[in-house]
Each structure stands twice: as structure tokens, then as C-alpha cells.
Amino acid sequence: xxxxxxxxxxxxxxxxxxxxxxxxxxxxxxxxxxxxxxxxxxxxxxxxxxxxxxxxxxxxxxxxxxxxxxxxxxxxxxxxxxxxxxxxxxxxxxxxxxxxxxxxxxxxxxxxxxxxxxxxxxxxxxxxxxxxxxxxxxxxxxx
Numbered sequence: 001x002x003x004x005x006x007x008x009x010x011x012x013x014x015x016x017x018x019x020x021x022x023x024x025x026x027x028x029x030x031x032x033x034x035x036x037x038x039x040x041x042x043x044x045x046x047x048x049x050x051x052x053x054x055x056x057x058x059x060x061x062x063x064x065x066x067x068x069x070x071x072x073x074x075x076x077x078x079x080x081x082x083x084x085x086x087x088x089x090x091x092x093x094x095x096x097x098x099x100x101x102x103x104x105x106x107x108x109x110x111x112x113x114x115x116x117x118x119x120x121x122x123x124x125x126x127x128x129x130x131x132x133x134x135x136x137x138x139x140x141x142x143x
């Protein structure tokens with residue numbers, strides 16, 4: 001490993017000739033998170049209660065009037081967030097599940113179905129992302 005750069009050396013390198021003009025002034029550094037290729041959450045919630053579906057908003061919109069009480073819920077969080085579309089496709093092909101929610105801007109996917117089908121769908125997503133797309137993946141956790 002090389003030597004660590006001091007703060008002054010870092011600022012001088014970034015601002016080069018402008019550094020002397022900026023020296024002594026208040027500077028604000030902004031750190032930007034660059035998402036990696038990662039499945040950071042794969043959670044299986046067993047038999048659910050009505051209030052869980054209602055608090056998650058799964059009883060409105062396309063699921064208006066449906067009652068999924070007693071079914072399982074699968075939760076996924078993926079970056080980059082656009083990969084949620086792929087995850088939903090793989091999940092639907094890996095188990096007899098229903099897509100509860102997908103948000104390609106936050107990286108969230110919620111799937112609904114029997115415990116075994118939700119587990120199968122989560123496993124399908126994890127395997128695909130790990131072995132085909134070379135993502136860093138987490139273990140599936142269950143409650």
C-alpha cells in the first residue's frame with residue numbers, strides 16, 4: 001500500500017491551481033454513494049396477519065379487495081435499483097407467487113404467496129443474481 005494522502009494534498013490535487021484561491025475558505029465536500037451490485041435483503045415473513053398487509057399498503061391499488069392473510073411475504077432490496085425488474089421477473093418464474101410491490105427507484109420488491117413458493121422465488125432470485133450476474137448477495141432470512 002502507498003502512503004496516505006493528507007487532506008491538504010487531496011484538496012490541492014482536486015482543485016490544482018485554484019487551491020491557493022480557496023485556501024482558508026469554508027469548503028464543503030459531498031460524498032456520493034455509488035451503489036454496487038448487491039442484494040442486501042432477502043427476507044421471508046411466514047404467515048402474515050391482516051395488519052401487516054394493510055401497513056405495507058398491499059391491500060390497495062391492484063390488490064384492492066384481496067385478502068392475503070395467512071400467506072407469506074418475501075422482501076428484497078437490490079442495488080442498482082433498476083435490477084428490481086429482473087428480480088421480479090425471476091421471482092415470478094421461480095415460484096407460484098404474486099408481485100405485491102416493485103419500486104425501481106428504491107430497489108424494493110415484495111412478493112406474496114405460500115411459504116414454499118415465496119422461498120422458492122427468493123432462492124431463484126438469489127441464485128440468479130449470484131451466479132449469473134455476479135452480484136454480492138445476502139442469505140435468505142426467515143421469521
